[in-house]
Amino acid sequence: MPKVSLTKFPVSALFGVVKPSGPTSMSVVNDVQLLVARSKLFAEADKLAKIKDKKIDRRRGKHGRESVKIGQGGTLDPLADGVLVIGVGKGTKKLNDFLNCTKEYETTCLLGCETDTYDSEGVRVRLAPWQHVSREKVEAALPQFQGEITQIPPIFSALKMDGKPLYEYARKGIPLPRPIEPRSVTVHSLEIVKWLGEDHSFSWPEKQMSPEEKEALETALKGAQEDATIKDDPEAPTDDVKPTAFVLRMKVSGGTYVRSIVHDLAHTLGSAGHVTTLKRSRQGRFVLKAEEAGDSECIPWDTFEKALVDVGEKDEEGWTEWERQVMQNLEVV
Template identity: 75%
Template sequence: MPKVSIPSYPVSGLFGVLKPSGPTSMSIVNDIQQLVARSRLFMDPAKLEKMRGKKIDRKRGKHGRESIKIGQGGTLDPLADGVLVIGVGRATKKLNEFLGCTKEYQTTCLLGCETDSYDGEGARVRLAPWRHVTREKVEATLPQFTGNIKQVPPIFSALKMDGKPLYEYARKGIPLPRPIEEREVTVTSLELLKWLGNEHSFSWPEKQLSTEEKESLKKALQGVEENVSINDEPEESAETERPTAFVLNMTVSGGTYVRSIVHDLSHAVGSAGHVVTLTRSRQGRFVREPVEEGDRKCIPWEVFEKAMADVGEVDEDGWTEWEREVMQHLEVV
């Protein structure tokens, strides 16, 4: 790796991380915070001296966070992987610009089953026929979800209504005070990237809602749509057959819910469906792989994961491997 010259430090800056599927975005931020709080790249000597000998503790609570500003420019669901923009120091003030920027995603839709969260992390709500859905039918439906469209966010989301997150209404069976407000979003491009058919390893969630939970969800959903139905209409004689799956690629504006696009598209083709994989490949100028001038490549999470266990040896200039990687991709603010 070529040497990177930083005029003076400590610095404030932005860099992208490739989040893996599984951990929350906040846990990623908290782990990175422990590293940057021990680095002369980001900490002034006086504060760095106080950190000397203080071990990294990944099980610490919120009261154990280090005294350095850090944040992220747009949360990814635990199931999702891909680009997560990190801001350190003064750069945290720049993070808002990534909430409304253009984003690119690849997502896999699994047909035949609707879940409460619209993704594979949730519980089954209802089953629906899927054999009739063809590649041509999906492709013919995509234009309905391209351009400036109206979208209702999932009821299982952190959006608040009268101070309460929507997911609390759903879980407790509380009818919504009013319908969830539609939002206008822009889908610049939407394409069928790959038709998997039944050649995949995905399956519907094992978790199912109890009768009481279904009634609670139905009460809450009555504030979303009229004539709510969450009754199963399973595909006949298809118990041993894998349901159809396909991969979409989309470029969207900030505020777009990919889960809602998959949910609504599945309804539009006469079925039900949910997200089983979700990758953010672009967030503004931060990308998995640069394709345009000005694109900034992200750092694999494994670089930080390795440093959390052992920061490793320093080079002749006193930098560790993770620090060199960050300097290579850092946008100084």
């Protein structure tokens, strides 16, 4: 796609943002929209005139958002950071292209504890031993998770069954009407890039499932699998022992659940595990650091965070610092 022409604007475009860990993807998009709506790069002159003296207020709800059309091409969980593709104007029509494209991730797996969401944002579901797991055993298990594989999405997800989100079955103790449908995905590459062992600062989530919550989850699962049980392994160590962690890097097709790969891998190793960090380093041609021809480098979140507090002075051509950075990494639609 062509780079932006400074003689013709406003434009419709795509660009990448480095989402930080913590906020939701939608809150990031909403914050970027506040800047986009005040830029001649993206907004029509009449719209700029209407909000000329309006201050940026990040606390406003959706009804207070600006009128410039904006969206994102693939949600990242609040825990996750990395590439988030933003579309503005007609660029929003191109965002579906990024849902099924190839993506690259780095994720940290913490052994010994399974959570309801398969990541550290969730609640403890089950503990299991991990001391028997070595780097060699992990590497030996990885090939069965490469190529074309099938995954069963987590029950604590927003996927719907008979019009009801899966997590609603789990939380309310409603039996699943049938097993969760597996999905076919492709894992192009999967490797362990760092063995942390006990040299890390991660710990299991403090919050645990109550007996009533475990019973509700079991009831939901037994609707599709009669022998489903949610019990700690009697040989599982206590919190006093620091669990093992390691980092995986993978290149996957759209629709792949990284959390499920970590969860299923831990089961294969005779343990339990969950995701504690997740970074998306590539989504299609958008990357954290452009190293190949055709790559589009993402803009650090600090650029937008700074502008939201103080947009700064304009240069001799009338552009602010954040606008300049966007223009350097912009794809006009």
